[in-house]
Amino acid sequence: MSVETEIKFFLSAPVARALSRDLFPAAVARADHLDTTYFDTPAGHLEAAKVALRLRLSDNRITQTIKTAPRASGPFSRGEVERVLSAPRLVLDDLKQVLSPRAYSHVTRTGVAPTFRTVFDRRRRLFRHTARSGAISTIELALDQGEIDTSRASHPICELELELKSGPPEGLLDLARDLQSRYGLRLSIDSKAARAARLHHGAAPDIWRAPPLNFTAETRIAKAYPAIVQTCLTQFIANHENVLEVGAPEAIHQMRVSIRRLRSANGVFKPIIAAARVAPALALLKDIFEALGRVRDIDVLIAETFDKLAGMGLDKTQMAQLTPHLAAWREAELARVRALLETGDQWRAVFDIALWIETGAWRNIEDPVGRLWHARRLAEFAGPALDRRYRNVVKRARRATRDPLEWHRVRLDVKKLRYNAEFFVNACAGKTARVFARELRQLQEQLGSLNDLAVAADILAAAPPAADPMVANVIPRVRGFIEGAAAAALPGIVARLRKRWRTFAARPTFWTQSRTDAGRRP
Amino acid sequence: MKTIAVLNAKGGCGKTTLSTHLAVALSRSGVATTLADLDRQKSALRWHALRPEGAFPVKAVDWTQNIGGGLKKSARVVLDCPAALRGARLEDIVATAEAVVVPVLPSVFDEMATARFLGRLARIKSLRKGRKGLHVIANRVRAGSRAMARLTEFAENRDLIFTAILSERALYGDLATRGLTLFDLNTKAAAALIEEWMPLLTALED
Ligand SMILES: Nc1ncnc2c1ncn2[C@@H]1O[C@H](COP(=O)(O)OP(=O)(O)OP(=O)(O)O)[C@@H](O)[C@H]1O
Ligand SMILES: [Mg+2]
Numbered sequence: 001m002s003v004e005t006e007i008k009f010f011l012s013a014p015v016a017r018a019l020s021r022d023l024f025p026a027a028v029a030r031a032d033h034l035d036t037t038y039f040d041t042p043a044g045h046l047e048a049a050k051v052a053l054r055l056r057l058s059d060n061r062i063t064q065t066i067k068t069a070p071r072a073s074g075p076f077s078r079g080e081v082e083r084v085l086s087a088p089r090l091v092l093d094d095l096k097q098v099l100s101p102r103a104y105s106h107v108t109r110t111g112v113a114p115t116f117r118t119v120f121d122r123r124r125r126l127f128r129h130t131a132r133s134g135a136i137s138t139i140e141l142a143l144d145q146g147e148i149d150t151s152r153a154s155h156p157i158c159e160l161e162l163e164l165k166s167g168p169p170e171g172l173l174d175l176a177r178d179l180q181s182r183y184g185l186r187l188s189i190d191s192k193a194a195r196a197a198r199l200h201h202g203a204a205p206d207i208w209r210a211p212p213l214n215f216t217a218e219t220r221i222a223k224a225y226p227a228i229v230q231t232c233l234t235q236f237i238a239n240h241e242n243v244l245e246v247g248a249p250e251a252i253h254q255m256r257v258s259i260r261r262l263r264s265a266n267g268v269f270k271p272i273i274a275a276a277r278v279a280p281a282l283a284l285l286k287d288i289f290e291a292l293g294r295v296r297d298i299d300v301l302i303a304e305t306f307d308k309l310a311g312m313g314l315d316k317t318q319m320a321q322l323t324p325h326l327a328a329w330r331e332a333e334l335a336r337v338r339a340l341l342e343t344g345d346q347w348r349a350v351f352d353i354a355l356w357i358e359t360g361a362w363r364n365i366e367d368p369v370g371r372l373w374h375a376r377r378l379a380e381f382a383g384p385a386l387d388r389r390y391r392n393v394v395k396r397a398r399r400a401t402r403d404p405l406e407w408h409r410v411r412l413d414v415k416k417l418r419y420n421a422e423f424f425v426n427a428c429a430g431k432t433a434r435v436f437a438r439e440l441r442q443l444q445e446q447l448g449s450l451n452d453l454a455v456a457a458d459i460l461a462a463a464p465p466a467a468d469p470m471v472a473n474v475i476p477r478v479r480g481f482i483e484g485a486a487a488a489a490l491p492g493i494v495a496r497l498r499k500r501w502r503t504f505a506a507r508p509t510f511w512t513q514s515r516t517d518a519g520r521r522p
Numbered sequence: 523m524k525t526i527a528v529l530n531a532k533g534g535c536g537k538t539t540l541s542t543h544l545a546v547a548l549s550r551s552g553v554a555t556t557l558a559d560l561d562r563q564k565s566a567l568r569w570h571a572l573r574p575e576g577a578f579p580v581k582a583v584d585w586t587q588n589i590g591g592g593l594k595k596s597a598r599v600v601l602d603c604p605a606a607l608r609g610a611r612l613e614d615i616v617a618t619a620e621a622v623v624v625p626v627l628p629s630v631f632d633e634m635a636t637a638r639f640l641g642r643l644a645r646i647k648s649l650r651k652g653r654k655g656l657h658v659i660a661n662r663v664r665a666g667s668r669a670m671a672r673l674t675e676f677a678e679n680r681d682l683i684f685t686a687i688l689s690e691r692a693l694y695g696d697l698a699t700r701g702l703t704l705f706d707l708n709t710k711a712a713a714a715l716i717e718e719w720m721p722l723l724t725a726l727e728d
Contacts, residue, residue, distance in 0.1 A: 271552070368713070368716050368717065368720055369547050369548075369550050369551035369552075369705065369723070370551060370552070371720075371724075372548075372551045372723055372724065372727045373551070373552065375724060375727050375728045376553075376727055380553065380597065383554075383597075384552050384553075512595070
């Protein structure tokens with residue numbers, strides 16, 4: 001399997017015309033007509049595995065291509081297996097390279113059939129781009145216009161693809177950044193196949209959750225940090241379509257998680273990275289993060305806290321009166337998120353961060369001995385990264401009284417510790433790390449229950465005034481109920497928290513443990 | 523935990539200078555490091571006692587009587603070994619170390635002694651098989667000097683590659699008497715000299 005590095009933008013018709021005029025003059029561009037058929041098993045095994053299988057006809061040439069979805073390796077690369085055929089007969093054997101043995105045996109047993117077709121005109125040309133560092137890359141630019149046809153619907157294709165042909169990926173990213181800001185392009189990492197499958201099923205755009213970090217005891221920081229950032233970028237980009245078109249609570253949440261993880265990684269690795277170089281990009285993402293946070297808080301209130309409050313005796317009619325008001329407020333907050341995303345500024349931030357990683361500019365090389373960290377094992381950084389925060393949070397919890405504010409601070413510390421610990425759990429192999437992570441998660445959940453009610457009261461305090469006098473009346477009443485319920489529940493929650501806390505604090509910390517483990521290894 | 527043994531049968535070739543520098547560099551780089559003195563002269567411990575208040579904290583332990591101990595929470599141990607180390611004791615120390623660092627001076631006498639010493643090390647199994655890093659360091663080098671040319675030839679004849687080449691500088695003597703190392707300084711001059719140490723540190727930490 002080879003790896004294809006490619007960046008794709010969706011275009012509006014006027015932008016497509018401008019690009020066609022500026023970048024694809026007849027003298028340099030080649031025109032092709034491409035007719036492509038996609039295949040899958042009746043049960044959709046390939047789609048489930050995020051693998052596309054297609055036959056493409058152009059110029060009397062038949063090409064079979066298999067593509068995989070982008071992975072943690074980065075938002076812009078995907079696996080590809082390609083072969084030229086002499087007759088339109090599929091070679092399913094190639095699927096072995098991308099499918100699990102089980103999925104492969106399903107596919108060969110049930111066989112595949114055409115699912116949909118794309119027909120488009122492609123204009124393409126090669127482009128030699130010199131990046132700021134002086135590195136030269138050759139990139140193929142392709143302007144595709146046509147349509148996707150499924151048995152149910154047809155949908156226009158209008159996009160620009162940039163594929164790296166030779167040279168470092170830096171050149172591709174740099175060119176993409178230039179074109180994006182010059183033409184205000186909209187980035188997408190959805191393949192045509194994924195989009196067609198979605199249209200075919202009438203499904204909403206995907207929600208992308210980050211796969212677990214597959215670090216081992218041998219993973220070096222120089223590998224781990226870029227991998228973490230790449231996953232965050234993929235997660236950020238991949239949830240865009242859903243946030244823009246549907247705004248599903250889970251898509252909002254996942255997009256928010258991507259930024260939160262990036263920020264927490266930058267906090268953890270602060271001494272060994274040169275984050276100042278991407279400060280504007282990070283600041284922009286933080287604005288998006290905060291806007292998403294508002295929507296998320298309302299979602300949690302409607303979907304989770306209300307249920308809990310109903311159990312505590314909150315009047316159902318009051319909740320029913322309030323919900324449409326909150327839903328309208330959510331729409332308004334979602335519109336703010338979308339307005340931020342429609343500026344396209346986030347794409348520049350994405351390319352800046354991707355370039356920062358790709359060129360190695362992320363490494364802090366100012367401090368000569370600090371540089372040594374890049375070659376060290378990730379597991380070894382767990383101690384320096386977590387120990388101080390861990391000790392502080394233990395101290396704070398030991399001293400906490402029944403004042404909810406004190407526990408609120410404990411909660412924030414525990415949350416940060418948990419997000420930071422996430423990066424190391426797999427690298428510090430062994431049971432101690434897994435148990436520690438589990439206890440920490442449970443502790444955070446319990447602390448969260450303390451917080452949910454407080455957040456709910458705060459949200460209602462911040463809700464826009466209601467035009468309907470009945471709703472306007474209900475808001476302070478529900479708020480009053482929540483505050484009362486929170487006060488009544490507090491002693492019980494704190495008692496349970498103390499208990500759980502004692503179990504957690506008695507656990508060995510996995511970083512000190514792994515250190516002695518490492519020492520004992522023969 | 524990783525043990526780095528600084529060794530050479532020849533006296534005065536820079537074992538203590540290397541040990542103290544490695545201990546400070548590694549501590550400052552963020553890993554808990556202990557400097558262990560195995561030499562009855564106790565130069566490393568004396569250097570440690572001279573460390574001024576406010577200097578970056580480095581742990582040192584006395585291993586002149588008994589080897590081992592005092593390593594709680596240490597991720598690295600640097601062993602400053604005496605010149606008179608041979609036989610079973612030498613083998614024991616090499617066996618416990620993950621990396622061996624051998625400073626060499628550009629002088630005819632040192633070369634001969636070092637050649638013999640490297641020959642002895644080569645008979646130790648774990649080193650012979652290349653399972654642990656052996657780093658030979660050219661120390662007190664004056665670029666372009668005749669001695670350096672000889673040392674280069676000496677190395678070439680034995681297929682030896684120096685992991686690092688450290689210049690001769692009066693500053694080293696100064697720092698030693700103040701309980702300091704280059705890695706405690708923030709001056710431009712120190713920064714340039716620190717770069718000479720980076721190949722060794724990088725090799726040890728890789
Ligand atoms: N690169 C250098 N430039 C100048 N002086 C140096 C350098 N390296 C070491 N010295 C000086 O050489 C002398 C001997 O160095 P050091 O004590 O480190 O050697 P040693 O091998 O530990 O000696 P011993 O065998 O007595 O333990 C010291 O005065 C030290 O300051
Ligand atoms: Mg000495």
